Amino acid sequence: MAMSHTQHISQQFDKELEDLRAHVLAMGGLVEEQLSKVLEAITHPNLELAEQVVEADAVVNALEVKIDAECTSILMRRQPAAGDLRLVLAISKVITDLERIGDETKKVARVIINMINTGSPRSYYLGVLSLGHHVKRSLRAALDAFARMNSRAALAASREDPEVDRETEAVMRQLITYMMEDPRAIRGVLDAVVAVRAFERIGDHAANICEKAIYLVEGKDVRHVALDQIAQELNLGSAEEA
Amino acid sequence: MAMSHTQHISQQFDKELEDLRAHVLAMGGLVEEQLSKVLEAITHPNLELAEQVVEADAVVNALEVKIDAECTSILMRRQPAAGDLRLVLAISKVITDLERIGDETKKVARVIINMINTGSPRSYYLGVLSLGHHVKRSLRAALDAFARMNSRAALAASREDPEVDRETEAVMRQLITYMMEDPRAIRGVLDAVVAVRAFERIGDHAANICEKAIYLVEGKDVRHVALDQIAQELNLGSAEEA
Numbered sequence: 001m002a003m004s005h006t007q008h009i010s011q012q013f014d015k016e017l018e019d020l021r022a023h024v025l026a027m028g029g030l031v032e033e034q035l036s037k038v039l040e041a042i043t044h045p046n047l048e049l050a051e052q053v054v055e056a057d058a059v060v061n062a063l064e065v066k067i068d069a070e071c072t073s074i075l076m077r078r079q080p081a082a083g084d085l086r087l088v089l090a091i092s093k094v095i096t097d098l099e100r101i102g103d104e105t106k107k108v109a110r111v112i113i114n115m116i117n118t119g120s121p122r123s124y125y126l127g128v129l130s131l132g133h134h135v136k137r138s139l140r141a142a143l144d145a146f147a148r149m150n151s152r153a154a155l156a157a158s159r160e161d162p163e164v165d166r167e168t169e170a171v172m173r174q175l176i177t178y179m180m181e182d183p184r185a186i187r188g189v190l191d192a193v194v195a196v197r198a199f200e201r202i203g204d205h206a207a208n209i210c211e212k213a214i215y216l217v218e219g220k221d222v223r224h225v226a227l228d229q230i231a232q233e234l235n236l237g238s239a240e241e242a
Numbered sequence: 243m244a245m246s247h248t249q250h251i252s253q254q255f256d257k258e259l260e261d262l263r264a265h266v267l268a269m270g271g272l273v274e275e276q277l278s279k280v281l282e283a284i285t286h287p288n289l290e291l292a293e294q295v296v297e298a299d300a301v302v303n304a305l306e307v308k309i310d311a312e313c314t315s316i317l318m319r320r321q322p323a324a325g326d327l328r329l330v331l332a333i334s335k336v337i338t339d340l341e342r343i344g345d346e347t348k349k350v351a352r353v354i355i356n357m358i359n360t361g362s363p364r365s366y367y368l369g370v371l372s373l374g375h376h377v378k379r380s381l382r383a384a385l386d387a388f389a390r391m392n393s394r395a396a397l398a399a400s401r402e403d404p405e406v407d408r409e410t411e412a413v414m415r416q417l418i419t420y421m422m423e424d425p426r427a428i429r430g431v432l433d434a435v436v437a438v439r440a441f442e443r444i445g446d447h448a449a450n451i452c453e454k455a456i457y458l459v460e461g462k463d464v465r466h467v468a469l470d471q472i473a474q475e476l477n478l479g480s481a482e483e484a
Contacts, residue, residue: 089334
């Protein structure tokens with residue numbers, strides 16, 4: 001069946017947007033995989049796996065540049081209207097967060113390589129590991145809310161960030177105790193501190209992704225607004241219901 | 243003198259872009275001022291000044307949201323062509339970096355408040371202070387290159403980042419020595435470590451701003467490309483000549 005020129009253009013555009021969405025979700029998937037690998041490399045100390053994570057960060061970086069160029073190209077050729085424009089802009093910001101999550105994951109991988117090479121006790125990393133798993137769940141929830149364009153789920157997921165911050169402080173207190181008990185442990189424990197801070201930041205970036213999902217669905221910029229106020233204003237009810 | 247409707251529209255658009263540029267530079271100025279204040283509050287320990295810095299971060303955050311909305315509005319109404327589109331997109335990313343610099347500066351201010359309240363020795367902060375001044379110069383150079391849209395100056399400024407990283411490691415080694423010498427100092431020194439990491443990140447964000455300036459002028463995404471390669475590809479010659 002023949003179709004009009006306009007229909008054709010519009011179908012092409014829909015496909016471009018669909019591809020763009022698919023690419024950002026693929027990038028998210030890769031970043032999650034990197035995070036899973038680094039957690040695995042802590043659980044069962046594995047030098048090779050940690051080195052793989054360091055190397056694969058270049059792929060994450062390349063994806064950011066590629067997807068950002070796609071966004072620019074779409075904006076330039078298609079001049080999308082409100083909803084589509086928001087999607088493109090949200091994606092162009094989400095990929096920045098994903099790229100930074102990749103950087104932080106690489107930082108943890110380097111710490112683990114160091115832990116293995118120096119024979120630093122794995123006991124320093126028990127709290128770190130639990131924090132890492134917590135953050136991984138937050139990232140999963142954030143990407144899932146973004147993929148499903150579900151602002152209620154995004155709000156629920158963003159409520160995890162204060163929890164992550166609390167857990168971060170608890171792990172930090174424990175690490176400080178190790179250092180005070182044995183000053184020779186200071187260098188080794190400081191590596192673990194670097195990993196804690198990296199996971200804390202991954203949590204922050206996951207929360208940023210939630211904000212972008214809310215912006216995308218509700219058309220409202222909710223950065224720097226308290227969570228309860230967001231729920232109230234957007235009439236999203238209790239976040240637990242998501 | 244009468245002017246055509248098109249001329250009128252185009253002049254209005256030029257004014258909007260000019261305003262947008264002015265707003266991002268004003269935001270940059272505010273962020274620099276915050277950084278100067280926090281350095282001053284370390285040099286002459288000043289609780290009130292440090293508290294001012296913490297409070298004023300809300301203004302930086304509000305500016306980001308406002309300028310981002312301006313960018314979206316321009317994209318939606320004006321559908322800018324290549325060069326103007328690049329400007330708007332570059333600005334929408336630079337403000338994210340500026341907002342994060344504000345966050346890191348607030349973090350340092352909180353550390354200084356703690357330093358003053360707990361009577362932690364100021365000697366821990368000498369290296370931190372020198373690093374902070376270094377980073378402040380980097381930020382100045384980055385914003386200046388962005389304002390003048392000078393890619394050569396941006397490249398020269400981005401060469402500061404590896405220097406900042408080297409200084410960071412030197413300061414860290416010094417702080418570790420303090421901790422090993424006196425385990426009772428650990429808590430206090432760890433606060434200084436937080437400040438070191440915050441300044442290091444401000445340096446990273448300054449480098450990001452340089453990359454955006456290069457993208458803006460040269461239309462090339464230079465993230466994750468080695469500095470020498472950028473200089474060669476863009477024919478910018480030696481960065482020292484800027």
